[in-house]
Amino acid sequence: MIRDDNNSVWVSHSSMNDYLKCPRLYFLRNIYRNERGKKISIAAVPLSLGKAVHDTLEGLAEYKAEERFSKPLMETFEEHWKKVTGKFGGFKTEDDEAVAKERGRNMINRVCQNPGPLLNKTVKLYDKDMGSLLNFYLSPKDKIVLCGRIDWLEYVPEDDSLRVLDFKTGKNSEKKDSLQLPIYALLLRALQKRKVTGASYWYVDKDDAPMEVELPDIKSSAIKILQIAKRIKHARASEQFSCPRGRQGCFACKPFESILNGKAEFVGVGEYDQEIYML
Numbered sequence: 001m002i003r004d005d006n007n008s009v010w011v012s013h014s015s016m017n018d019y020l021k022c023p024r025l026y027f028l029r030n031i032y033r034n035e036r037g038k039k040i041s042i043a044a045v046p047l048s049l050g051k052a053v054h055d056t057l058e059g060l061a062e063y064k065a066e067e068r069f070s071k072p073l074m075e076t077f078e079e080h081w082k083k084v085t086g087k088f089g090g091f092k093t094e095d096d097e098a099v100a101k102e103r104g105r106n107m108i109n110r111v112c113q114n115p116g117p118l119l120n121k122t123v124k125l126y127d128k129d130m131g132s133l134l135n136f137y138l139s140p141k142d143k144i145v146l147c148g149r150i151d152w153l154e155y156v157p158e159d160d161s162l163r164v165l166d167f168k169t170g171k172n173s174e175k176k177d178s179l180q181l182p183i184y185a186l187l188l189r190a191l192q193k194r195k196v197t198g199a200s201y202w203y204v205d206k207d208d209a210p211m212e213v214e215l216p217d218i219k220s221s222a223i224k225i226l227q228i229a230k231r232i233k234h235a236r237a238s239e240q241f242s243c244p245r246g247r248q249g250c251f252a253c254k255p256f257e258s259i260l261n262g263k264a265e266f267v268g269v270g271e272y273d274q275e276i277y278m279l
Contacts, residue, residue, distance in 0.1 A: 008143040009236060010135070011229045013180050019232050021252040026232070027241035028256035039274040040259050043267055048089035049100045050169040053107050053204065055080045057167055058151055061122045068118065077108045087267040087278050107169060107204040114208040117165055117200075121155040125191060136190040138222070144229045148183045156197060162188065163198040165210055174201055174213075179228075181213065182221030189218060255279055 019026040033039055056077045060068045081101060091097035111118065125134055135147035152165035164184050168174065181199055188196050200210035235241060243253050258264050264277035 008137075008145045009229065009233045010145045010147055011138070011225075011232055012147050013183050016179055016225070016228050016232070018252075019235070020228065022243050022250050023235055023241040024243035024249070024253040025256065026235075028253060028260075031236070031241075034275065036275070038269070039272075040256065041270055041274045041276050042255055042259070042264070043088060043090035043276050043278045045090045045096065045100050046170060048084035048091075049104050052077060052080045052084055053104050053169045054151065054167055055083075056108060057111060057118070057204075060118055061124055061152060065119060065121050069112070069115065073108050073112050074105065077104060083271075087265070088276060090278060092278075103205065104169075110204055110208060116209050117154045117163070118152075121157065123153045123155045123162060123192075123194075125150070125153070134187045134191055136187065138186065138229060139226055142226075142230060142233060144226070144233060146183060146186060146225065146229070148180075148187055150184050150187070153188075159195075159197065161195045161197040162192075163200070164188075164196060165200050165202060168201050168203045169205055171205060173203070179225060182216040182225060185216050185218055185221055186225065 015026065015030050018029050028040070030039075056073060059076060060073075063070075081104065085091070085097065089097065089100075091100065124132075126132060127134055130147075132149050133147055134150065135145050138144045138146040150164060151167050154163040154165055155161075156163060164181070166180065166184075174180065184199070185196060188194075196215065198212065199215055200212050202210040243249050249257055255264075258279055259277045264279050266275060267278050268276050270276050
């Protein structure tokens with residue numbers, strides 16, 4: 001089915017999480033545009049740290065397995081850190097940035113010393129229009145498109161299968177009811193033919209190796225995700241995006257309301273053309 005971008009509702013792990021936290025947050029992050037026609041975003045230290053580390057590690061997949069670590073990985077990290085330095089990355093002081101950057105360096109060093117699956121063959125999937133943003137019609141009837149980016153796909157030549165690897169840079173473990181792996185499973189089933197034989201989270205802030213996790217059930221995953229997606233589609237059609245706590249707002253939407261109320265500092269324009277603000 002040819003994608004109808006103008007009349008389809010796109011859902012992802014992050015957008016569905018936004019909606020489940022607070023419909024108002026979903027609106028402000030995913031739909032709202034200011035008087036300049038720009039979406040808005042908040043500079044946050046954990047996100048900036050995560051982006052620098054992810055971009056460094058995911059970039060390794062662009063090289064052949066035997067050439068992957070020929071360039072010092074720390075040099076690549078330093079290059080990516082330049083994109084999140086200062087207020088643009090949410091750092092209020094040089095000391096704050098130094099602490100976060102040191103955490104990032106430690107993560108990169110850990111991977112360099114324990115490359116594990118990153119030494120093996122990998123598979124890169126691309127959409128001809130959206131690049132690494134994989135997508136397909138979860139429901140052609142409802143015109144709902146499911147999309148997502150997968151950090152790493154390890155290729156297992158023994159049985160021509162794939163293993164999913166997701167890098168985690170935060171301090172908290174992924175929740176058991178997370179939609180991330182179910183979304184990956186659905187994307188991989190729809191967009192390629194190889195069997196998925198394993199999945200792991202790699203908490204690079206503390207673990208020297210990935211942690212195996214159970215593969216999600218495809219059928220129940222599709223049902224659960226489609227239910228949430230339909231709720232989002234209904235909210236968009238009815239323009240109902242109220243915060244559950246009313247006009248006082250909640251922890252999730254209040255920071256974005258601060259931008260609308262002129263209580264945040266503009267620090268620049270992001271790579272997706274959104275305006276970045278610092279609280």
